[in-house]
Amino acid sequence: VVNASPDLRQQILDNGALHPRRGKRDSPIAAVLLTNGDVDHIAGLLSLREGHRFAVYATRRVLGILQENSIFNVLDPALVDRRPIDLGRGFAVTDADGQPTGIHAEPFAVPGKVALFREDPGAGPGYGTEPEDTIGLALAAGGPAAFYVPGCAEVRPDLATRLRGAPLLLFDGTLWRDDEMILAGVGRKTGRRMGHVSMSGPEGSLARLAGLGIGRRIFVHLNNSNPALLADSPERAAVTAAGWEVAEDGMRIAL
């Protein structure tokens, strides 16, 4: 979460977001909001270690995963504040010192699954899945809320209703079709098994999220098997024709 005040936004434009501003080892990251406990959502914390002050917000379920994995103690508790969040309860995002970042967040449950590394192989997929396993976030900086939903197993009517008329949506773009990893010979799992709705098909995100009056729609979290990653593919053309964008490294978004 990058503070959205006009001053700070100008600093980012002037200096580049990657230049430390308040010391040799400073970082513009004031807070991290986790939407899932899987390795691709939490392992990045291990690169922010030692001496970097910030806040981590997550459900109690996901904080429990950090708690039970001692490796996350590289985040010094004296510097990194872990803060539980409640589904449906909005909050002002503050930095490690409790100073406001200017961003308001509201977490909500989306269909998902337990983290891969906590699956019980004997219990079948979905074992132990709870509403706190995967969440979406409504994020606002004074204006109407943008939505961040990087993992979502199914677009149900309640989610479509929630997203209606939003100015901005960042959404799970893992796969183009449910069985593409199997077809490509790079995996044994379907998207459904991994907790990700596909872009295509009658139940896909392109169809289910059409006609909701969402301003800007950006796919994030794309798997490298997804042909929509290729700028010249028919799948990318279909994504673009449907009014969506595909996120790129270094993309900047101002709320």
Add this chain to the structure above:
Amino acid sequence: VVNASPDLRQQILDNGALHPRRGKRDSPIAAVLLTNGDVDHIAGLLSLREGHRFAVYATRRVLGILQENSIFNVLDPALVDRRPIDLGRGFAVTDADGQPTGIHAEPFAVPGKVALFREDPGAGPGYGTEPEDTIGLALAAGGPAAFYVPGCAEVRPDLATRLRGAPLLLFDGTLWRDDEMILAGVGRKTGRRMGHVSMSGPEGSLARLAGLGIGRRIFVHLNNSNPALLADSPERAAVTAAGWEVAEDGMRIAL
């Protein structure tokens, strides 16, 4: 560990080590040998996840850290074999299928410390340190052994004796001087506190590892505060004058 057979070496030269040879998601990594349980030694395993078959060798102490951190279950036990190693006992490194890699390894204890994230803040530095916390490796592929010692708190006479006459040494180059992070204002810890001997000074690695007839000496694991990283620094000139090299990304070493 890259297999050292002439055929495979030729393949690597022909194809580049990063091109998959046996499938779309293949990797040339047949085995991983851990020398320490700290985050910079084990977190990389989380990037080798799902579907990659290899073997992990480590002391029981370090395997225990993987065991107590469920996030490492992203390494599917059906694909990734965890193998305990004993100090002073050499072994043939094999891949996940038990096929020889052509490399023989022998682990030995070096002065080190417990992993940062398992320190007991109330117990002071060094609490719980055991010989299995930090090891060095003698690695041979038919010829005399090369040595890999990426973390070492002190060069004691027994280590110097062990390294005498070795054709190749990769050694802990974390810091130039013990208090450089404090002087630079980027940290509160000395090298000694972090379990790393410095390059410079009468007890430093340059002095203590001189005159041992080691063929090629390469510093690895350099911290970004170490001025020897800069190609035009006086410290780099001193390193070079002493007959050492500084490792670079993409460096290849044939045993």
